[in-house]
Amino acid sequence: MPQFTEVLTVGAIVTGLGAYLISRSAAKDSFSSILHTDFVPAFIAVGYLFLGELATAIGFLLHIWVYQTPLTPTNEEIWVGLCIGVLFGFLILFYFDRYEIDAPDDYYQFEEASEEVIKAKKFLEKTELPPIDLTGRYKALEESMQETADVLKKAKTQDGARLAQDVEACLDDLRGRPEPSKHLIAGDSQSPEQQELKDRRQELNSVIKRIKKIANHG
Structure with missing residues (x-):
């Protein structure tokens, strides 16, 4: 549905920006000097978003294999998959920032x-x-x-x-x-x-x- 695609696109843009902001915040609270450079937080965010895209692609291929559906997706399906991948990437980064990344207490x-x-x-x-x-x-x-x-x-x-x-x-x-x-x-x-x-x-x-x-x- 067009409305669903539009909402998903907005969500992907917002969460993509959120992934960068989380990466930047975690980097600023680090004692590693390389993380305080301008490009590294963005590079980290892109890496997590790529993991989300990869998970989405694997899910799509599993769906094809299990249900024996056509392999070639439409342009709309590709776009929806990319947006869902961004959401997954944000959730992965959010989880690690919330539970795994320990900013120094002091x-x-x-x-x-x-x-x-x-x-x-x-x-x-x-x-x-x-x-x-x-x-x-x-x-x-x-x-x-x-x-x-x-x-x-x-x-x-x-x-x-x-x-x-x-x-x-x-x-x-x-x-x-x-x-x-x-x-x-x-x-x-x-x-x-x-x-x-x-x-x-x-x-x-x-x-x-x-x-x-x-x-x-x-």
Whole structure:
């Protein structure tokens, strides 16, 4: 019936969009950096929709085999099958998102801690205060980095676990230095002349860039 086909088409469009939104939501709550890229959630959604289409095709072939009906479908039947496949794909993804995909319990704690890391780093880069007056600011950076690392240690992804190790490595190095060296690594906008400090500065900037990506801070 034309009315049925129209309703099914609208349903397929809505659920197809819903599959993308579910994929995007699950990806944003992940400690895997690749899932935070723009195209990966869409790719995941397409994969689940393809599974739905495949299940529909298998069902159609079984129907033909059991009832010995003609093999060649009409254009209307093909379109209805495609729409039903989209609905099945959405239901498969919805099931996995609801019952199988475990977003990290402490993800929002991670977002808060990482935001403090970024704020502390940004302040140290822009301030004109001398290093001796920034002891409290360095401590705030170190504490927020420690909290961020503690959350990342619980990550089930390789990206999260690796980032936890790198954050702690930068933190251990930073804690053992006097304020002037800390300022050259974490604060001063100009690159230090000493190569060893340049390397530590690049490592810290790289770690914070990765934190930003996973925490959806840009």
